[in-house]
Amino acid sequence: MWAVLKKELKSYFLSPIGYVAIGLFLLIFSLFFYLTTIEQRAIDLGNLYFNTARYGLLIIVPIITMRMFAEERKNGTEQLLLTSPKSITGIVFGKLLAAVGLIAITLVISLMYYIILCFFQAPNITSVLVMMLGFLLLSMAAISFGMFASSITENQIIAAIITIVFLVIPWFLPNLNESFSIIDLMSSYQKFPAGIISIKEVVNLLSFSAVFILITIIIMQRRKSVK
Amino acid sequence: MIEIKNVTKRYPNITAVDNINFEVKDGEIVGFLGPNGAGKSTTMNMITGFIEPTEGQIIVNGYDISKKPKKAKKQIGYMPEGTPLYMELTVKEFIKYMAELKSVKHKQMKEMINKIIEQTGLKEVENKLIRNLSRGYKQRVSLAGALVGNPDVIVLDEPTVGLDPKQITEIRSLIKELGKNHTVILSSHILPEVSQICERVVIINHGKIVAIDTPEKLESKTKEKNAILVTVEDQKENMKNIKELIKEIEEIKFIKDNQDGTKQYEIISNENVDLRKKLFEILPKQEITIFELKKSESTLEDAFIKLIDNATEEVISEEPVKDKEKIKKEKEEKKQEKAKQKKMKKEEKENRKKGGEK
Numbered sequence: 378m379w380a381v382l383k384k385e386l387k388s389y390f391l392s393p394i395g396y397v398a399i400g401l402f403l404l405i406f407s408l409f410f411y412l413t414t415i416e417q418r419a420i421d422l423g424n425l426y427f428n429t430a431r432y433g434l435l436i437i438v439p440i441i442t443m444r445m446f447a448e449e450r451k452n453g454t455e456q457l458l459l460t461s462p463k464s465i466t467g468i469v470f471g472k473l474l475a476a477v478g479l480i481a482i483t484l485v486i487s488l489m490y491y492i493i494l495c496f497f498q499a500p501n502i503t504s505v506l507v508m509m510l511g512f513l514l515l516s517m518a519a520i521s522f523g524m525f526a527s528s529i530t531e532n533q534i535i536a537a538i539i540t541i542v543f544l545v546i547p548w549f550l551p552n553l554n555e556s557f558s559i560i561d562l563m564s565s566y567q568k569f570p571a572g573i574i575s576i577k578e579v580v581n582l583l584s585f586s587a588v589f590i591l592i593t594i595i596i597m598q599r600r601k602s603v604k
Numbered sequence: 605m606i607e608i609k610n611v612t613k614r615y616p617n618i619t620a621v622d623n624i625n626f627e628v629k630d631g632e633i634v635g636f637l638g639p640n641g642a643g644k645s646t647t648m649n650m651i652t653g654f655i656e657p658t659e660g661q662i663i664v665n666g667y668d669i670s671k672k673p674k675k676a677k678k679q680i681g682y683m684p685e686g687t688p689l690y691m692e693l694t695v696k697e698f699i700k701y702m703a704e705l706k707s708v709k710h711k712q713m714k715e716m717i718n719k720i721i722e723q724t725g726l727k728e729v730e731n732k733l734i735r736n737l738s739r740g741y742k743q744r745v746s747l748a749g750a751l752v753g754n755p756d757v758i759v760l761d762e763p764t765v766g767l768d769p770k771q772i773t774e775i776r777s778l779i780k781e782l783g784k785n786h787t788v789i790l791s792s793h794i795l796p797e798v799s800q801i802c803e804r805v806v807i808i809n810h811g812k813i814v815a816i817d818t819p820e821k822l823e824s825k826t827k828e829k830n831a832i833l834v835t836v837e838d839q840k841e842n843m844k845n846i847k848e849l850i851k852e853i854e855e856i857k858f859i860k861d862n863q864d865g866t867k868q869y870e871i872i873s874n875e876n877v878d879l880r881k882k883l884f885e886i887l888p889k890q891e892i893t894i895f896e897l898k899k900s901e902s903t904l905e906d907a908f909i910k911l912i913d914n915a916t917e918e919v920i921s922e923e924p925v926k927d928k929e930k931i932k933k934e935k936e937e938k939k940q941e942k943a944k945q946k947k948m949k950k951e952e953k954e955n956r957k958k959g960g961e962k
Contacts, residue, residue: 380704384690391692453688457749460652460684461705462677602656 381471423570439537442523504572511569521589611660622811633783635802636791644791681750685761691735706753835896842890
């Protein structure tokens with residue numbers, strides 16, 4: 378797992394993808410920082426993280442997940458990976474954690490908004506860290522879906538579109554029927570922005586991730602006999 | 605040692621590999637030969653555990669690749685077809701990543717990487733991005749990836765495709781070198797390559813094994829019975845009668861009309877006699893002028909084509925790429941043969957004249 382994790386993380390920064398993702402992310406962060414904090418004259422970062430999660434992940438997650446398996450499949454490097462003694466589970470987790478790591482890097486940078494606010498009145502640092510933890514879990518859930526999308530095709534664009542569609546559709550579904558709102562990943566990011574760790578939300582996000590990690594592992598293992 | 609037992613790979617519409625069986629002993633270099641689409645890569649992908657056989661068993665150094673993939677894969681170094689590489693890494697980074705994937709111990713890593721870089725001649729490009737390397741170097745990087753971790757078994761899928769002659773000879777000698785302390789399986793559709801490097805050849809076509817033997821034995825096995833190729837000018841169509849005149853002839857096969865008044869025939873005799881002398885004597889008497897006469901020699905190429913043609917009626921086999929040197933040699937041989945024939949003709953004419961005078 379570590380070998381894959383290390384290499385994937387390195388690859389993000391050897392290609393423009395890592396920089397583009399982080400740059401876009403910070404752009405969106407800053408936009409919402411202006412809209413939710415400066416314009417409102419509020420000393421609260423909850424709305425900042427909530428809005429960035431809702432709109433930012435929609436753009437960032439497809440960018441960082443689309444290449445995960447699709448690129449390897451297309452270039453044939455999948456053969457190197459799958460004929461190595463590393464287990465598929467290890468490979469999948471390595472890739473997942475590398476993408477989560479990229480988000481974590483952005484989150485660390487996003488501490489600057491906290492520092493900026495400190496000049497006026499310091500927000501509660503624990504609740505900011507809770508927001509970040511929730512953000513990370515939420516990202517992991519979205520990334521595991523993106524990873525799944527990347528594992529079923531060798532076309533990166535298709536993988537990205539599947540992920541975007543999955544993240545956008547929940548916005549409209551509640552219009553049809555209120556009960557659809559549970560599909561929305563954002564429904565599990567309601568209490569985190571308030572600085573509260575809700576077991577329900579944590580379990581929701583983790584189990585969602587687990588399901589798609591598992592499906593990805595199964596797909597990769599199945600490919601051996603289907604190919 | 606690799607044991608392949610009753611291995612079959614079926615896809616919805618096609619059986620890519622059909623019940624093949626063979627063994628590769630320790631320290632052996634085995635060539636896997638067949639036309640494109642014969643099932644070479646599929647077999648190699650199964651040996652390396654990239655795909656699962658539909659039926660059958662593959663055992664690498666005692667470990668079943670399906671049941672104990674981790675241990676079995678550790679024994680194997682694989683250079684896949686088309687040399688897939690991580691283009692964004694440098695040569696050194698790539699080899700290091702492969703070493704990490706193969707769980708090479710941290711202490712040995714540096715030493716091993718340097719050794720492999722030296723072995724594959726990548727020293728001067730070790731810090732270059734793989735993206736910017738030439739095809740030949742990429743091929744070597746891919747080979748280096750297969751050597752990492754010092755695996756017992758090295759599987760090379762078309763290792764010399766797309767290289768220039770100099771690079772081909774370099775890679776070949778490297779493979780030969782590797783064969784001294786590794787078991788090597790390599791696939792190819794280039795015959796001279798296989799006959800030069802490999803101790804044993806497995807010929808496969810349409811997913812089935814057609815033959816397994818040493819290159820030399822395959823050649824002799826498929827050798828034509830004493831055949832002679834003759835190009836003649838035969839205006840009176842007397843070639844038909846030759847068979848009656850020379851008893852040793854078993855068959856005269858018409859091969860082609862050269863459209864310049866000459867025709868080519870293949871004359872086959874079952875006995876171990878050299879008919880050339882007799883032909884020189886008798887053909888002119890039948891008012892047949894000999895333009896060219898040579899013994900047809902069977903090569904591994906003939907063996908290959910013959911075996912594959914026998915196995916199936918319809919095979920598109922590629923013209924093997926020959927080394928420049930070989931082509932030159934062949935040309936020279938032809939020249940010498942022609943010169944000989946001219947000399948012989950002259951002598952014959954003189955003899956006839958003398959006979960006439962008498």
